[in-house]
Every structure is written in structure tokens, then in C-alpha cells.
Amino acid sequence: MAGTKNRARLLHLIDLFHMETDEEHFLSLKEIQERLVDELRESVSLRALADDIEFLRERQRVIEATVAHGEKRYSMPRSDFEVHELRLLVDAIASARSITPSQTQRLIRKIQSLTSRYMGKKLENQIYLDGRVKEPNERLKYYITDLHEAIATQSKVTFQYAKYTPTKKRKLVHDGQVYVVSPYGLIWSSDYYYLIGEHEQVGQIKSFRVDRMENVALTKEHFRRPSFNVSEYVNRNFNMYSGPVEYLEIEFDNQLVNVVIDRFGSSVRMMPAEHERFRVRVQAGVSDGLVRWLMTWGGDARVISPLSLVERMRQEAKKMMERYTE
Incomplete structure (x- = not known):
């Protein structure tokens, strides 16, 4: 029975270190004793607790000791994740439209459990979304799992x-x-x-x-x-619209340099042109997605070739003008 009690105390001690301590928060032996007495409903000596902590340290549990105001204090620093890494995970989950609100809350709670309650509170504030709404599709998580299995097999x-x-x-x-x-x-x-x-x-x-x-x-x-090559396929298509791959020459106003680099990468070759403009020559799938992306920039972007795409852009511009003159 004594061995069972000791094992239970060790488990509670590990949980206490995990939830209540980190690089910035420590507990003294007296504080640990008070917490464990509340949880275990039985007395435990300071000597026994000191032995327990030493036992855990000998078995490679990372428990650090420090002295403050003449009192020894202990903590279990986190080595798996830093708080900014957990924040990145929380923000990615919170901003993903394909993860439902209920799934978002469950996942964030699980991430919070990876650190102390003090650090976990720092993860509660979520980023603001830019007008986007999460979709309540609970089946999506099962579809993703099935599709990953299908790809693997x-x-x-x-x-x-x-x-x-x-x-x-x-x-x-x-x-x-x-x-x-x-x-x-x-x-x-x-x-x-x-x-x-x-x-x-x-x-x-x-x-x-x-x-x-x-x-x-x-x-x-x-x-x-x-x-x-899935990555190559994605890079050549716009807004996930597929189409025949062709060489394109497009002229942009200089103010769109960052837009072009964001879309085609920093290795894209940009050639100076007249009137504060530059040209790029890239391979891409010619599709509705490409046309709509180019239309986004209005008169600040102009297709030079192929001629078939030039004509397509003219027709789209004509269609837009007719809409505004109806």
C-alpha cells in the first residue's frame, strides 16, 4: 500500500510541476506540500518531498532548483515548445477556415495543456480574422484523414x-x-x-x-x-484553376514588384521597361484563375504574350465595361 501511495504522490508531483511551473514560475517545498495535501487528502513531510524531487531528477526529469530570499524553489522548464512556437500553432488553427469553431477550441485547449497554466493563458487571445467566417463542416476532418490514407496506399x-x-x-x-x-x-x-x-x-x-x-x-x-510534382503544379496554376501551361510575358507597374515576388518567388527574372514598369517571363497555366488574378491589378498589369491571352483579357475587360454601362 505504501508503494502505491508513493507512486500516486510522484504522479501528482509531476502534474503539479507541469501545470504550475515553467521558466518564470517556481514552487517552494512548502508550497508543493500544501498543494499535494489538498489533492491527496493526506499529510506528506518536507523530507519525503525533497526525496521525491531528487528521485525524479535522477531519472532525467528536468527539474531545476534555484534559491530566492534564502529559500530553495523548484520548476520544470519546458523543453519541447517555446511559447512563441505554441502561439504560431494557435494562430494557424484559429485562422483556418476549414477548422470548425468547436474543433478550434478543442485543439487550442490541447495546445495549452502542453505548457504551464501561466503560459497557457498567454495563448487564449486569438488573432482577428479579416472578415472570414469558419465553416461548420464537421465531416471535413474525416475526409482529410481518408484522403491522406488514399494517397499513402x-x-x-x-x-x-x-x-x-x-x-x-x-x-x-x-x-x-x-x-x-x-x-x-x-x-x-x-x-x-x-x-x-x-x-x-x-x-x-x-x-x-x-x-x-x-x-x-x-x-x-x-x-x-x-x-x-504537386508543388510545381500548384505554383503554375492560379487560385487552383488548372489550364494549359504556356510561357507568359507580362508588364507590371513598378509598384507591383512585391506582388510579383510574392506570387512567382524572388528568383523571378524582372526586366526594366519604359514608364516606370518592368516585365516578367514565366511559365503558368492559362485559366480563369490567371485572368482574374491579372484583372485584380487593373491597368497596372498588361499581358504582352501569348496573343491568345491578350485577346482573352480584352474580352474580359469589355465584359466588365458592359456591366458598368448597363
Whole structure:
């Protein structure tokens, strides 16, 4: 019985160090004694506590001792995470639209448990979102797990695809068609998960927003993954719209230098042009996503080539003008 009590005391002692101490917060033997008496409902001597702490230190429990005002005090500093690292995790979770509000709270509580209650309180204030709303899709976590398994086992998946109507109802597209896809990878882009894979019915590599999927299921049919670079695919496409890859030459006003570097990377070659402008030549997928990205910058961006894209931009500009003169 005595051995059982000692083991219980050691477990409570470890929990106490974990929750109540860190690099900035210490406990004296007297404070530890008072806490354990409250929890265990039995007396414990200071000598026994000192022996317990030494026992833990000998078994590589990182318990540090310091002396303040003539009194020895103890703490268990955190070695796994620093508070700024935990803050990065909390902010990423809080800002992710694909993680529901209830999941967000559960995950943040778990992250807080990785440190002391003092440090945990510093993680309670969440960042403010820029008008974005988290989607209450509880099924998403299961879909992501299933899709990761399908990618790892090279198993084809099936699902239906849904979009919102103007009345805010989710409606299956293409009369509820069941998509069959060989999944190559999952990516995180613009706050959403996307599945990249070959759409069997059309024989093309496509991207699908996971939060718009319905009835995701793994099949028993396997596929052989071709040599395919998911990162390269993502970098060449805009807003996850796929299209034929072509060489583009685009002219930008100098004020968009940072925008161009953010999009194409610091290695992009920028050539000076007249009238406070510069040109870039890049490879990218020509799609609606590219057109809309270019339209974002209005007259501060101009396509030089290919001519087919120049014409497409003209038609889009004409369409916009007509909308404003109706």
C-alpha cells in the first residue's frame, strides 16, 4: 500500500510541476506540500518531498532548483515548445477556415495543456480574422484523414461535389455525378484544403476543394502514381484553376514588384521597361484563375504574350465595361 501511495504522490508531483511551473514560475517545498495535501487528502513531510524531487531528477526529469530570499524553489522548464512556437500553432488553427469553431477550441485547449497554466493563458487571445467566417463542416476532418490514407496506399477515391446556390443551399453539381479520382496530394491554399489528382472521367489532373466534397470513400482499386510534382503544379496554376501551361510575358507597374515576388518567388527574372514598369517571363497555366488574378491589378498589369491571352483579357475587360454601362 505504501508503494502505491508513493507512486500516486510522484504522479501528482509531476502534474503539479507541469501545470504550475515553467521558466518564470517556481514552487517552494512548502508550497508543493500544501498543494499535494489538498489533492491527496493526506499529510506528506518536507523530507519525503525533497526525496521525491531528487528521485525524479535522477531519472532525467528536468527539474531545476534555484534559491530566492534564502529559500530553495523548484520548476520544470519546458523543453519541447517555446511559447512563441505554441502561439504560431494557435494562430494557424484559429485562422483556418476549414477548422470548425468547436474543433478550434478543442485543439487550442490541447495546445495549452502542453505548457504551464501561466503560459497557457498567454495563448487564449486569438488573432482577428479579416472578415472570414469558419465553416461548420464537421465531416471535413474525416475526409482529410481518408484522403491522406488514399494517397499513402495509392487507392482511388470516389465523392460527389457540391456548391452553394444563391439561396445558400448546398447542391450537388452535375446531377450528383460520382467523381472517381486517383489522389496525388493534398495541399493547403488560401485557407482551404485541395485534393490534387487525376479525374478519371475526363483524364485530366484537377484540383478539388475538400470542403465541397460529399460522401468521400476509398475504393479497393489501386493506381500507379506517375512522376508528378504537386508543388510545381500548384505554383503554375492560379487560385487552383488548372489550364494549359504556356510561357507568359507580362508588364507590371513598378509598384507591383512585391506582388510579383510574392506570387512567382524572388528568383523571378524582372526586366526594366519604359514608364516606370518592368516585365516578367514565366511559365503558368492559362485559366480563369490567371485572368482574374491579372484583372485584380487593373491597368497596372498588361499581358504582352501569348496573343491568345491578350485577346482573352480584352474580352474580359469589355465584359466588365458592359456591366458598368448597363
